[in-house]
Amino acid sequence: MAALPRMHSSAAPAGRKMKAEAEEHTSKRPQLRVVDSAKSRKFLVSQGLDQLWKWTKTRTTPMVYLVVAVVFLVASLLGSLMLRTQMIQDSFEATQVQRNITTLTQDVEDDQAKLDQLEASLPQRAEDMKMIPATNSVTIDLQGYKPSQDGTKK
Incomplete structure (x- = not known):
């Protein structure tokens, strides 16, 4: 078989051809630059x-x-903001009412404990004052009571 002749696509030597192709590739490449984010956002908006x-x-x-x-x-x-604001106000009021209820409940419990203590000490205080219990107690039944016509008591 006969050898085929060698073909060259350009008359330039091989080293120069590669440089020319490299220059073409670099010129086609996008150039990098610093972008100011504020300006680019304004531009995009x-x-x-x-x-x-x-x-x-x-x-x-x-x-x-x-x-x-x-x-x-x-x-x-x-609407969402108004609803959220109203819910926060209601929550705050509910918390305040709950605190007031707790305070009043504690006050009632304290007063009840004080009353129980006073009732328990009543017999001892009566003896200290030299009081004696009544033996014959009298009760009056006013169920059948009718006032007189002229308003005076009989």
Whole structure:
């Protein structure tokens, strides 16, 4: 078999060809740069708002939907905040009422203990004052009592 002749795609030597290809690859590469986050956010927000405005400007129905959605979201947010505030106020009031109930219950228990102590010491105090128990006690039944017509007692 006969040997095929060697073919070259370019007349440049092999070393130069590789350099030229490397330069092409580096020029195609994206360049890195420092991006200021505040400026990029502002740009992205303004670009997004511009696109939204263009989209709603061409059609009237999407603008109505957008307004309804924004109103609904704002109303939901305000309703949620108001409900949460009311729940916190009610919780605070319930805690205050519970504290008052606890305080009053303790006061009643203290007063009941003091009354029981006084009732227990009553016989001893009566003896200290040289009182004697009554032997013949008299009871009056007023069930059949009728006042006189002229208002005087008989």
